[in-house]
Amino acid sequence: MDARQAMQNHIVWQLGNGSGCKAFGHPWHGLWLQVKASSVQQSRLQVSELINQDGGWDNERLIREFGFATALYIAISVKPPSISSTREDRIIFSYAKNGQFTLKKAYQLIAATPDITVFQPEVLKVIWHTQGLLPRIRLFLWKTMHNSLPLGDILGRRISNASRPCELCGSQAETISHALFTCPWARTLWIASSLGLPTEQLPENVTDLLTAIFSAMDENGARLIANHLWAMWKLRCTEVYEGKKATPQQFLSLAESYNRLQLQAGLASIRNSNSATSQSHDGSVTCQVDGSLSSPDMAGWAYILGDEDDGLLQYGLQSGALSSPLHAEVRAMHHAVMAVSKRGVHECVFFTDCASLNLVINNSLQADQLDWRVYHDSLDVIYMFKINTGFKCEHVPREQLDTVDRLAKFARQNRVSYEGFTFPIFHPSTV
Ligand SMILES: [Zn+2]
Numbered sequence: 001m002d003a004r005q006a007m008q009n010h011i012v013w014q015l016g017n018g019s020g021c022k023a024f025g026h027p028w029h030g031l032w033l034q035v036k037a038s039s040v041q042q043s044r045l046q047v048s049e050l051i052n053q054d055g056g057w058d059n060e061r062l063i064r065e066f067g068f069a070t071a072l073y074i075a076i077s078v079k080p081p082s083i084s085s086t087r088e089d090r091i092i093f094s095y096a097k098n099g100q101f102t103l104k105k106a107y108q109l110i111a112a113t114p115d116i117t118v119f120q121p122e123v124l125k126v127i128w129h130t131q132g133l134l135p136r137i138r139l140f141l142w143k144t145m146h147n148s149l150p151l152g153d154i155l156g157r158r159i160s161n162a163s164r165p166c167e168l169c170g171s172q173a174e175t176i177s178h179a180l181f182t183c184p185w186a187r188t189l190w191i192a193s194s195l196g197l198p199t200e201q202l203p204e205n206v207t208d209l210l211t212a213i214f215s216a217m218d219e220n221g222a223r224l225i226a227n228h229l230w231a232m233w234k235l236r237c238t239e240v241y242e243g244k245k246a247t248p249q250q251f252l253s254l255a256e257s258y259n260r261l262q263l264q265a266g267l268a269s270i271r272n273s274n275s276a277t278s279q280s281h282d283g284s285v286t287c288q289v290d291g292s293l294s295s296p297d298m299a300g301w302a303y304i305l306g307d308e309d310d311g312l313l314q315y316g317l318q319s320g321a322l323s324s325p326l327h328a329e330v331r332a333m334h335h336a337v338m339a340v341s342k343r344g345v346h347e348c349v350f351f352t353d354c355a356s357l358n359l360v361i362n363n364s365l366q367a368d369q370l371d372w373r374v375y376h377d378s379l380d381v382i383y384m385f386k387i388n389t390g391f392k393c394e395h396v397p398r399e400q401l402d403t404v405d406r407l408a409k410f411a412r413q414n415r416v417s418y419e420g421f422t423f424p425i426f427h428p429s430t431v
Contacts, residue, residue, distance in 0.1 A: 135344060230255075299321065
């Protein structure tokens with residue numbers, strides 16, 4: 001992202017009564033999505049026209065105008081304008097707390113802006129759809145793409161606005177592309193690997209870099225490269241933090257060991273999945289789960305799957321008729337564990353604000369203590385927790401599950417179901 005783009009992202013509209021800001025093309029406060037209008041009527045639409053009689057968002061209208069994912073984002077993370085308010089919409093510089101633009105603030109913003117915000121579908125495809133890739137390697141690639149590996153370039157800028165030189169060669173800034181490819185240390189290992197990967201004249205931008213590498217690969221090739229990248233990263237950390245010199249032989253055998261693990265994981269049926277994969281100690285995937293029920297019987301439930309930095313990996317919401325609040329919670333957990341397993345994740349901490357749900361999962365409630373409809377849904381959940389020893393469920397206070405709670409309510413009120421993966425929805429920096 002260049003500096004001008006970074007500035008533009010922070011010149012936004014703050015909603016007052018919603019009558020000055022256009023629904024399309026004007027970036028609202030906290031809403032970075034620049035959605036384009038598809039018709040002349042749409043381009044004239046004011047934000048205030050999206051408000052219903054009760055002063056809340058008109059969700060049906062939002063969905064009609066923006067499509068589901070954007071509508072959902074607006075509905076749960078943007079405060080609706082207050083039509084009756086006398087305060088008008090205004091343009092602010094959101095990077096400054098008081099909204100006032102100053103050169104000093106602008107400079108700080110540019111210094112703190114990482115290079116990446118554009119996501120190439122090609123790379124995402126490799127990350128999420130390559131069969132058998134170990135979950136920790138998927139996460140590693142995901143982080144690489146988000147420029148969030150702990151490297152001198154990134155750490156340095158967070159702390160002092162200046163890049164730090166490479167820990168191993170000392171000659172250049174320690175960017176991701178340097179650390180994994182162009183550093184003489186890395187280059188030696190790549191050459192030894194005989195994968196024929198170019199290590200010169202690679203793009204500095206991580207997304208371009210990964211795209212350049214993965215776009216020509218089939219699934220096997222992508223998996224091979226991903227394993228080698230992960231091995232490279234592991235060895236680099238060992239050398240930097242423990243001072244252990246890595247040899248090309250180690251590099252090859254480490255990458256090969258991930259290949260083997262993946263093969264085993266692929267072959268192992270779900271019954272004994274803990275043999276091959278539970279050795280992984282990611283512990284980094286979390287899933288928030290919540291259900292919401294109103295009388296009579298209309299329920300919504302949702303989950304949000306995130307990485308250790310609260311980055312969004314995936315979310316889902318569904319609605320339907322259920323028998324009780326507990327039933328909505330159990331169904332939410334059912335939805336979540338299925339989504340998590342389907343993704344190939346074997347270690348995950350699930351968060352719920354429902355103490356009874358924990359009892360259900362631990363099988364501490366007897367069948368006759370539960371409504372038969374709840375019992376029926378709970379069987380799958382209990383089974384999934386039994387076979388996945390890496391699944392844990394934790395009870396947390398309601399306040400910690402605010403977003404997923406709103407998702408579940410949205411599903412219930414609008415009777416909708418949806419599964420999404422896209423950033424920047426719910427990205428911490430935008431909510
Ligand atoms: Zn270096």
